[in-house]
Amino acid sequence: MALRLKQSLAEGKLTRVFCVGQLCSPKFIEIVGMHGGYDAVWLDQEHAGLTIPQIEEACRAARGVGLDTFVRLAATDYATVMRPLEAGAGGVMAAQVRSVAEAANVVRWAKFHPHGQRGINGSGVDGRYGTMPLPEYLRQSNEATIVLIQIEHIDAVHDVEKIAALPHVDVLFIGPADLSQSMGLVASWDHPEIWSAIERVAAAARAHGVAWAILPRNRAYAQRCLDLGCRMLSVGVDTWTVQRGLQSWIDEFAF
Numbered sequence: 001m002a003l004r005l006k007q008s009l010a011e012g013k014l015t016r017v018f019c020v021g022q023l024c025s026p027k028f029i030e031i032v033g034m035h036g037g038y039d040a041v042w043l044d045q046e047h048a049g050l051t052i053p054q055i056e057e058a059c060r061a062a063r064g065v066g067l068d069t070f071v072r073l074a075a076t077d078y079a080t081v082m083r084p085l086e087a088g089a090g091g092v093m094a095a096q097v098r099s100v101a102e103a104a105n106v107v108r109w110a111k112f113h114p115h116g117q118r119g120i121n122g123s124g125v126d127g128r129y130g131t132m133p134l135p136e137y138l139r140q141s142n143e144a145t146i147v148l149i150q151i152e153h154i155d156a157v158h159d160v161e162k163i164a165a166l167p168h169v170d171v172l173f174i175g176p177a178d179l180s181q182s183m184g185l186v187a188s189w190d191h192p193e194i195w196s197a198i199e200r201v202a203a204a205a206r207a208h209g210v211a212w213a214i215l216p217r218n219r220a221y222a223q224r225c226l227d228l229g230c231r232m233l234s235v236g237v238d239t240w241t242v243q244r245g246l247q248s249w250i251d252e253f254a255f
Contacts, residue, residue, distance in 0.1 A: 008039060042072055055071060091170070097152075098153050149163055152182070172213070173232070
């Protein structure tokens, strides 16, 4: 469940999330949680190809150190959305969304009636392995499951007002690298057209009471986003964190 994360966003608090993909292990997630400063970890199934057992163990470790979770996945089909939720993830983040119709499918697959048509099971950890009464299971899942839609293609930017207006979309998550690629401006982080797209997402989120998030490239970039109303920063990726740590040791002992 991701109820704490949803509540923090609803209250307008700044949240920080950490990406785990290539180095997805329970111990790594425990380290992030014990270090402090983060509200959630997001598990990158899109690029790292995480298995359901890996997601189960990662979510179990996150629960143990007080972190919420959500899984980034390619918005492809019902099973892709449903299975991480039954594995214990607090929510899902759909990558490469191109239209309001695709975003609506993600919501429909992630929520039970009356908000969607997710298949009813309840035998996974999210239903306490079949011990939670069905009405309570459905209510609690609908209330706590967080749904994030990635805005990382210019087509999605063109549809962003409609996407933001969808009921039960919690976060619009900007992916600036893929967004720049879709606009023919690869890695042109500060190009005026890129910032214009970000500002349009921010305006749509504000108009519809939806939070928005981004992976900032540096502190100044993050501050500009915060000034536009961003309330979720994805700060850090597992492999980048290891590289930074290794370099700090090399720099310290560079005799």
